[in-house]
């Protein structure tokens with residue numbers, strides 16, 4: 001191990017938020033990443049929720065090589081053949097009926113910027129209604145619509161953004177209401193508040209169909225249908241941000257298929273590039289023609305670049321050839337079953353939720369109070385890493401302590417078993433450690449007060 005590199009990371013990198021591991025990392029393949037000591041770690045987050053077909057899948061490696069033989073980048077006014085091919089594949093095989101026009105850019109944030117710019121130009125309005133706990137990215141326009149990220153310290157957000165309470169059926173905002181009723185009540189109240197505040201210049205409603213950073217919340221289908229109607233009634237466009245849910249993660253093509261609700265604009269990103277920066281905004285020919293006539297631009301250095309498009313095609317082809325939607329269904333059911341077993345042994349696992357290979361596991365002090373157990377979440381996550389499992393935990397005082405479990409769709413049952421074994425041990429050891437520290441603290445207290 002080259003310790004000077006850890007030193008260099010500390011000295012020369014800007015810290016960009018979130019927890020970073022003390023180790024550096026060297027390589028990644030399939031469901032495993034390797035750190036700077038050569039240690040293998042199971043990756044239950046697919047990198048940053050991107051590597052759904054596994055890290056460095058041979059098809060991606062081949063695509064990058066092929067792009068190297070042909071072209072990585074071109075003048076944005078030259079549409080590469082492979083970009084036309086990807087647009088056709090998306091329209092014919094992957095998108096809901098009607099959504100046939102795509103633009104290819106690089107990040108999820110960008111895909112949502114495109115969507116909001118289109119919605120504003122199409123409607124002539126500017127108001128955007130978003131959902132609590134959402135994460136649509138960090139760039140100027142979309143950070144205003146993100147409520148799971150830190151909003152403080154960056155000055156004035158884009159005006160005209162309104163927020164509704166998220167449909168958290170485990171931790172309902174409205175006491176006494178459970179499940180679907182609580183989700184629909186949140187929507188009803190959210191819409192009423194919005195209508196009260198609106199200036200009438202409405203543009204869009206934006207939602208992650210599974211609110212991931214907000215705690216992997218899956219709204220009931222009736223919520224999505226009501227949201228569709230709410231957008232139509234108000235002349236607003238409905239935007240589904242499917243950064244995490246598209247292309248197999250939830251064992252469907254996307255959440256639009258799962259809910260049976262078609263948005264006006266769908267954005268896709270993370271899971272499309274399999275780890276390379278590729279994103280798309282997809283809409284109907286009518287909306288595209290309308291905004292084009294009004295002078296729509298989203299001209300960037302890397303719009304329509306051939307390298308990521310080549311990779312995107314390889315990812316979509318791999319999902320089809322390796323039957324990864326079906327695999328996500330069976331492996332996802334197996335993974336959920338293993339977590340439910342763990343839940344039956346640990347009072348502190350309050351809820352296991354999610355779809356397919358995207359699970360949220362919420363930690364609580366006890367199931368009765370549902371009080372979030374942040375200390376246990378942090379300690380167990382740390383121990384898991386030491387034992388060879390990387391997981392992501394979302395900890396917000398107001399929203400609980402939730403593990404986001406999203407391994408590659410190619411993860412084997414053996415790897416899931418290994419992950420569960422590590423988690424089991426980490427949970428046991430963390431609970432013992434917390435109990436010991438409480439016992440020591442109360443002994444010290446008794447001595448002082450004696």
Ligand SMILES: Cc1ncc(COP(=O)(O)O)c(C=O)c1O
Nearest residue numbers: 107108109135136137208241243
């Ligand atoms: C649902 C969702 N939308 C958008 C984004 C932003 O994507 P990016 O980080 O690629 O800009 C994320 C990133 O976590 C996300 O989870």
